[in-house]
Amino acid sequence: MLMRMDSASTPAAPPKPFRVLVCDDQPDVLEAMRLLLKGHGHHAVTVDSPRDLLRTARDQAFDLIVADLNYTRDTTSGQEGLDLLASLEAQGNVTPVVVMTAWGSVDLAVEAMRRGACDFIQKPWDNNRVIAVIRKQAQVERRRRSELEIAANVQQKLFPHSPRRNLETIEYAGHCVAAREVGGDYYDFLEVSGNSSAFVLGDVSGKGVPAALLMANLQACFRSQEPQALLEPAHVLETVNRHFYDSTAAERFATLFLGVYDDRTRALRYVNCGHVAPMLLRASGEMETLEPTATVLGAFRRWSCAERATVLAPGDLLAVYSDGVTEAETVSGEEFGEQRLIKVLRENAAQPAAAVVEAIVDEVTRFSHGSRYDDVTVVALRGL
Numbered sequence: 395m396l397m398r399m400d401s402a403s404t405p406a407a408p409p410k411p412f413r414v415l416v417c418d419d420q421p422d423v424l425e426a427m428r429l430l431l432k433g434h435g436h437h438a439v440t441v442d443s444p445r446d447l448l449r450t451a452r453d454q455a456f457d458l459i460v461a462d463l464n465y466t467r468d469t470t471s472g473q474e475g476l477d478l479l480a481s482l483e484a485q486g487n488v489t490p491v492v493v494m495t496a497w498g499s500v501d502l503a504v505e506a507m508r509r510g511a512c513d514f515i516q517k518p519w520d521n522n523r524v525i526a527v528i529r530k531q532a533q534v535e536r537r538r539r540s541e542l543e544i545a546a547n548v549q550q551k552l553f554p555h556s557p558r559r560n561l562e563t564i565e566y567a568g569h570c571v572a573a574r575e576v577g578g579d580y581y582d583f584l585e586v587s588g589n590s591s592a593f594v595l596g597d598v599s600g601k602g603v604p605a606a607l608l609m610a611n612l613q614a615c616f617r618s619q620e621p622q623a624l625l626e627p628a629h630v631l632e633t634v635n636r637h638f639y640d641s642t643a644a645e646r647f648a649t650l651f652l653g654v655y656d657d658r659t660r661a662l663r664y665v666n667c668g669h670v671a672p673m674l675l676r677a678s679g680e681m682e683t684l685e686p687t688a689t690v691l692g693a694f695r696r697w698s699c700a701e702r703a704t705v706l707a708p709g710d711l712l713a714v715y716s717d718g719v720t721e722a723e724t725v726s727g728e729e730f731g732e733q734r735l736i737k738v739l740r741e742n743a744a745q746p747a748a749a750v751v752e753a754i755v756d757e758v759t760r761f762s763h764g765s766r767y768d769d770v771t772v773v774a775l776r777g778l
Contacts, residue, residue, distance in 0.1 A: 411435050411436045411437050412431075412436040412437070412457040412458060412528065412529075412532040413436075413437050413439070413454075413455070413456045413457050413458075414431055414436060414437070414438050414439070414456060414457060414458045414459070414460060414528060414532070415438075415439050415440075415441070415447065415450055415451060415454075415456045415458070415459045415460070415489075416428070416431075416438050416439070416440045416441070416459075416460045416461075417440075417441050417442070417443070417444065417446070417447040417459070417460070417461040417462060417478075418440075418442065418461075418462040418494065419442050419443065419462065419465045420462075421442070423462070423494075423517070424440040424442065425440075427440070427460065427524075428440055430521055430524060430525070431528070434525055436528070439454070439456070443465065444461075444465060444474065444477075444478045444481070447459070447461060447478065447482075448478075448481055448482065448485060449725065451482065451485070451487055451489065452485055452487075452767055453725065453763075455489075456489050457489070457532035457535050457536060458489065458490055458491075458492060458528055458531050458532045458535060459482075459487075459489050459490070459491045459492070460491075460492045460493075460494060460515070460528070461475060461478060461491060461492075461493055461494065462475060462493070462494045462495075463475025463476070463493050463494065463495050463499075463502060463506060464496075471502075472495065472499065472502040472505070472506065475493055475506060476505065476506060476509055479491060479493075479506060479509045479510045479511060480509065482510070483510055485767070486767070488538075489535060490512040490513075490531045490532075490534065490535050491510065491511045491512060492511065492512060492513045492514060492515060492527055492528070492531060493506045493507075493511045493513075493514045493515070494514070494515045494516075494517055494519075495514055495515075495516055495517065496516070496517055499516070500516075503516075512531050512534075513527050513530075513531060515527060554568065554581075554582060554583045561589075561591060561655070561657045562657055562778070563657050563660055563706070563708075563777065563778055564655060564657070564660075564706055564775050564776060564777055564778055565746060565747045565775075565776050565778060566583065566591075566593065566747050566773065566774065566775045566776070567746075567747040567748035567750075567751045567773070567774055568581045568583070568595070568751060568771070568772065568773035568774070569751045569752065569755055569771070569772055570769060570770070570771040571755060571759075571769065571770045571771070572769050578597065578598035578599070578605025578606060578608065578609050578769060579595075579596070579597050579598070579609065579716050579718065579769035579770075579771040580594070580595070580596040580597075580598070580609045580612055580613055580771075581593075581594060581595045581596070581714075581771055581773050582594045582613060582616060582617070584616060584617070584619075584621075584624060585621050586621050586622075586624045586625060586654060587621045587622045587624075587625060588625075588656075589656060589657040589658050590624075590625065590654055590655060590656050590657065591654075591655055591657070592624045592627070592652065592653065592654045592655075593651075593652070593653045593654075593655065593714065593773060593775065594616055594650065594651070594652050594653075595650070595651050595669070595714045595715070595716065595771060595773050596609070596612055596648050596649065596650035596651075596669075596691075597648060597649045597650070597669065597716045597717065597718075597769070597771070598612065598646070598647075598648045599645070599646055599647050599648065608638075608642060608646060608648070611638070611641060611642070612634070612638065612648055612650075612691075615633075615634045615637050615638065616630075616634065619633075624654060625654065627652050627653075627654050627663060627664070627665050627701060628665055628699050628700070628701050630652070631650075631652060631665055631667065631688070631691070631699055632697065632698070632699070634691060635691045635692060635694075635697045636695070636697075638691050638692035639692050639693070639694070639695050639697075642692050646692060647690040647691060647692040647693040648667075648690060648691045648692055649667060649668045649669040649670070649690050649691070649717075650667040650668075650669055650690075650691055651664065651665075651666050651667070651669045651672060651684070651714050652664060652665050652667075653714075653775075655706070655775070659705075660705050660706050660707065660777070661703055661704075661705055662703065662704050662705070662706055662712075662775075663701050663702070663703045664684060664687075664701070664702060664703070664704075665687050665688055665699045665700070665701055665702075666684055666685060666686040666687050666688065666702075667686070667687075667688045667689065667690055667691050667699065668686050668688065668689050668690035668691075669686065670715065670716070670717050670720065671683035671684055671685045671686070672684045672712055672713060672714040672715070673712070673713045673715075673732075673735065673736065673739060674704065674706075674710065674711070674712045674713075675710065675711045675712075675713075675736075675739050675740065675743055676707070676709075676710050677707060677708065677709030677710055677743075677777070679740075681736060682704075684702070684704065684712075687699055687700040687701065687702055688700065706775060706777040707777050708777045708778060709743075709776075709777055710776070710777040711739060711743050711747075711750065711774065711775075711776050711777075712774065712775040712776075713735070713739055713750070713754065713772065713773075713774050714772070714773040714774075714775075715735070715754070715771065715772045715773070716768070716769060716770065716771040716772075717768065718758075718767075718768035718769045718770040718771065719735060719754065719758055719770055719771075719772065720732055720735060721767075721768060722758045722761060722762045722767070722768070722770065723762060723767060724761065724762060724763070725763070730757075730758055730761050730762070734757070734761065735754065738753055738754050738757050739754075741753075746776070747774040747775060747776045748774075750774040750776065751772045751773070751774045754772045754774075755770060755772060758770055
């Protein structure tokens, strides 16, 4: 006899195991936590020092971090753990952190939560309490990530996916890879009156959702400009700076490069607002940099800038990029640096702009083994 099963009677899929990063300087504590989590179907990655925790949290994704507050023998102040919380925040960590404290150190646990921890576990612990805390906080983190995935999809649609107009004397392309679900880097191609186009690449301070919101704010500032206005980049940037200053916290700012290219004269007028200097590889092999002409945007109400100009001749290649390119690191802390970027540019100088952009992003990814501490954004312009 055949039995009919509808969707209501289909067994639910088992919950996905949590990934938990556990840090403690005592091997027996790490092993006990690993076995406890394994027994409930979860996976624990264990490290025995704050340094290893910071590196692992940066390079891998976790649902939860569980960290002790004391690491030096006979130390009970918890200052090492509090410093670790600050270091995680400075590193841009958004994974919830549960701290472990000795029995009776409730005041220390409260201070840790004031500094960013989401909960605490007292040692020696109660197994049921540990699993309940981990399940609660990890589920919160998964919901947050689901929402961030939606936000990431929205943000990706804000970037231009193809040139807005075809120019006769240059080709151009751009790409942004966020370090996390959403990022603070911004690039855009803007239409300008006549035979000109504008190119923008900005880097908002901070990471994650706050930086992404400011990035969208910055983009709106530029896309709301009349095409004719962009023919005066210095005036536009003074307006953008006022808006950014008035609508952001005092510690927030953005570096930015704005260039306006004239397809008839091949002239590129630009303003560099405290941004890393774009690299201009001439067809002759000579390398130039387009240094800052103003300070960062949004930091000061009274702000001014200077325009400079250059020419993009046939075969010239201009690479505008965020500092996430040159500051990408290996596990040992070695940076990608300018010389590696120059090497990639020289090796791909004859390639189309889109191929140059992808070559840079791919080389940075290989160098850092796929881990990103900062957003990686590149725009390339190539003279035809």
